[in-house]
Amino acid sequence: MFIGHGVPDPPDAEELVQGSHVRRRATWTLVALAVALAGCGDDSTGPEGRVTTTSVTVRNNFFTPEDIAVSPSAVVTWTWDSSPIIHNVTFAGGAAASSVNMSTGTFQSTMPATAGTYSYQCTIHPGMTGSVLVQ
Ligand SMILES: [Cu+2]
Numbered sequence: 001m002f003i004g005h006g007v008p009d010p011p012d013a014e015e016l017v018q019g020s021h022v023r024r025r026a027t028w029t030l031v032a033l034a035v036a037l038a039g040c041g042d043d044s045t046g047p048e049g050r051v052t053t054t055s056v057t058v059r060n061n062f063f064t065p066e067d068i069a070v071s072p073s074a075v076v077t078w079t080w081d082s083s084p085i086i087h088n089v090t091f092a093g094g095a096a097a098s099s100v101n102m103s104t105g106t107f108q109s110t111m112p113a114t115a116g117t118y119s120y121q122c123t124i125h126p127g128m129t130g131s132v133l134v135q
Contacts, residue, residue, distance in 0.1 A: 058078050063078075077108050078106065086101040
């Protein structure tokens with residue numbers, strides 16, 4: 001456990017306080033994890049985490065939920081919560097209307113009538129991606 005030389009001194013009061021603080025944080029991490037895992041059992045969440053919703057939040061630098069499922073021709077609303085950083089919603093191959101660069105506000109796009117998985121991304125930030133399953 002101890003890396004170093006000799007026998008360590010017994011912990012002083014400050015170290016004990018710090019230690020208990022660390023334990024509290026660890027407990028909260030476990031609580032958060034339990035809540036997150038419980039969320040997986042939600043009826044609206046598929047096995048791979050796809051959420052049935054028409055509302056997506058644009059954050060720095062990710063979409064949440066990242067992967068959604070909607071009905072054919074559904075109108076999906078993206079709401080920016082990323083100020084002052086700008087992002088966009090750009091559908092691959094023009095499958096649906098794409099947004100301009102924004103840092104606040106909302107954008108709505110009508111999804112295709114044809115079933116399938118449609119990917120989109122923020123073209124400014126590589127890896128900032130999402131997808132819409134039309135089913
Ligand atoms: Cu972005």
